[in-house]
Amino acid sequence: MKNNEGKSVDKSRIVPVSIIFVVLCGLSFYMGVLFGSENDRFASIISQRTIAFRKESSSSISSLKINDTSFPECSIDYQDFTPCTDPMRWKKYGSYRYIMLERHCPPIFERKKCLVPPPDGYKPPIRWPKSRDECWYRNVPFDWINEQKSNQHWLRKEGEKFFFPGGGTMFPNGVGKYVDLMEDLIPEMKDGTIRTAIDTGCGVASWGGDLLDRGILTVSLAPRDNHQAQVQFALERGLPAILGVLALHRLPFPSNSFDMAHCSRCLIPWTDFGGVYLLEIHRILRPGGFWVLSGPPINYERRWRGWDTTIEEQKSNFEKLQELLTSLCFELYNKKGDIAVWQKSRDSVCYKNRTKDAYPPKCDDSLEADSACGSALSFKNDNSKWKKHITHYKKLIPELGTDKIRNVMDMNTLYGGFAAALIDDPVWVMNVVSSYAPNTLPVIYDRGLIGTFHDWCEAFSTYPRTYDLLHLAGLFTAESHRCEMKYVLLEMDRILRPDGYAIIRESSYFLDALTTIAKGIRWECRKEDTEQGGDAEKILICKKKLWYSSIKVSR
CATH class of the missing domain: 1.20.5 (Single alpha-helices involved in coiled-coils or other helix-helix interfaces)
Known part of the structure; x- marks a missing residue:
């Protein structure tokens, strides 16, 4: 070399x-x-x-201490106050695409720091299952809905009570007959294939109430309004419901979560704005899920005269709807009388066959996956843990598991273990996953449970006095840095019924401060040990007292 x-x-x-x-x-x-x-x-x-x-x-770090505090009463006209869907603030927003009905939470300097009173004459709600058919008039004193919907048999007022005969705009023979026809059109309703459903524009939730007896858990959805209070009636009856509207933003549910969606003359303009409302239904329905529509333009050949329209217009509306659904990979599954059923494609063949310029375009896969994971072992451990917790809770609150507690919320769940452990009790549970926590809500829906996303620094989408029991475990440990604890407890007080309970499972560091705030909102609380004992974590059992407002001044 x-x-x-x-x-x-x-x-x-x-x-x-x-x-x-x-x-x-x-x-x-x-x-x-x-x-x-x-x-x-x-x-x-x-x-x-x-x-x-x-x-x-x-063990040596002292617990958080705060000064004694008390909160004033709100005036009596705040009895149905919903902070983030307040009709008093609608004028700040336009009516385009119903934007004023969406959530618009007030800034911190506009927040009310007062206790929402019950209506005069409020009584403890009628117990389940009797409550499905009747409720106290003074608890939801809305005469307008009784006067305007009496011919449709939504409800009727007799003495001190409202009664729910199971009628509706599209239920002339009662909701039971209506759902019987649906079962004939959708056999999957009978074999457990369909477990979760959503009812858009729910009325007084008679459809969801009937489905409970058929093993289907329904989220009834309706916006806040000045007169009807549909969601409040539903919750007073002991049926799952939440305030919401199909408008500019997505609903607070994960993709592919419901087995069935339903609209019974809900008056949603499905083909307007490029079909954006049906796009949202497509998003939350699982592959193979069903969309059920009754009312215009279904059965227009017979019904058009009663809709103040023409047969040509309704025929055109139906054709537009069918064209849009086909472009979204829905197929007409069945149709009879006033009910039509479409099924979302079970696989990706339809989507792959769409042309590049097809409308609506396919979403970028990176936009939203709604993914969550959990191993079989983690589920097993979670189930075992919560069964032990529930056994302990029932010793601390003997009413849990009886007809005295019906509407329950788990305020910061992970996999829905708390709700799963109560599956044999006469309750339903709204599982809430924090907007700032890992997205496990799809797992909860996969288990046949229901839930929603929420940020507890804001008001929840419900009316006052709608839950019998609120449960939270570690919420303040995880998120107390984001907002003051008093705002969370004030919101808990707003949505908790008088004589209702709160189970607060927290680090001992927060217990004294929480007890102080709870005293300021007129709760009676006691500290209890966890199942394991020890000082690191404790349980605060609180009960809300019934009181009536002494302030009659209007806002």
Whole structure:
């Protein structure tokens, strides 16, 4: 071999250099392994000492203390106050696409820091299952709906009560007959294939109430309004419901969550604005899920005269609807009388066959996956844990598991274990996943439970006095840095019924402060040990007292 100058290179010198190089590499690898293992061992020692220090110091750290506080009463005209859907603030927003009916939470300086009173004459709600058919008039004193809907048999007032005969605009023979026809059109309603449903424009939730007896759990959805209070009637009856509207923003549910969606003359303009409302139904329906529509333009051939329209207009509306549904990969599944059923495609074949310029376009897969994961072991551990917790809770609150508690909320759930452990009790549970926590809500729906996303620094989408029991575990530990605890407890007081309970499972650090705030909102509380005992975590059992407003001044 020659170098660049043409001179020969001594090959004997190359061998020792190569050997030295290999030896150095081996030595380097050995030293790396040696010191790496030492570092791991050192890190393990440090970690163990840190954990030990935390355990030692956690018992010595004093709990959070705050000054005694009290909150004034709101005036009586706040009895149905819904802070984020307040009709008094509608004038700030336009009516385009119903934007004024969406959530518009007031800024911090406009928040009310007062206790929402019940109506004069309020009584403890009628117990389940009797409550499905009747409720106290003074608890939801809305005469307008009784006067305007009396011919449709939504409800009727007799003495001190409202009665719910199961009627509706599209239920002339009662909701039972209506659902019987649906079952004939959709056999999957009978075999457990359909477990969760959503009713858009729910009326007084008679449809959802009937489905309970058929093993289908329904979320009844309607916007806040000045007169009808549909969601409040539903919850007073002991039926799952939430304030919401199909408008500019997505509904607070994950993709692919419901087995069936229903609209019974809900007056939603499905084909307007490029079909955006049907796009939202498509998003929340599972593959193979069903969309049920009754009312215009279904059965227009017979019904058009009663709709103040023409047969040509209704025929055109039906054709537009069918064209839009086809473009969304829905197929007409069945149709009879006033009911039509479409099924969302079960697989991706339809979507793959769509042209690039097809409307509406396919979403980018990166936009929203609504993904959540959990191993079989984590579910098993979660179920086992919550069964033990519920057994303990029933010792602390004997009413839990009886007809005295019907509407329940788990305010910061993970997999819905609390709700699953109550599945055999006469309750339904609204599972709430924090907007700032891992997205596990799809898992909850996969388990056949219901729930919603929510940020507890804002008011929940419901009327006052709608839940018998509120449960939270570790909410303040996780999110107390985001807003003051008093706002969360004031909201809990708003949505909790008089004589209702709150179970607050928290780090001992927060218990004294929470007890102080609870006293300021007129709750009676007591501290209890957890199942394991110890001082790191405690349970605060609180009961809301019934009181009536002494302030009659209007806002």
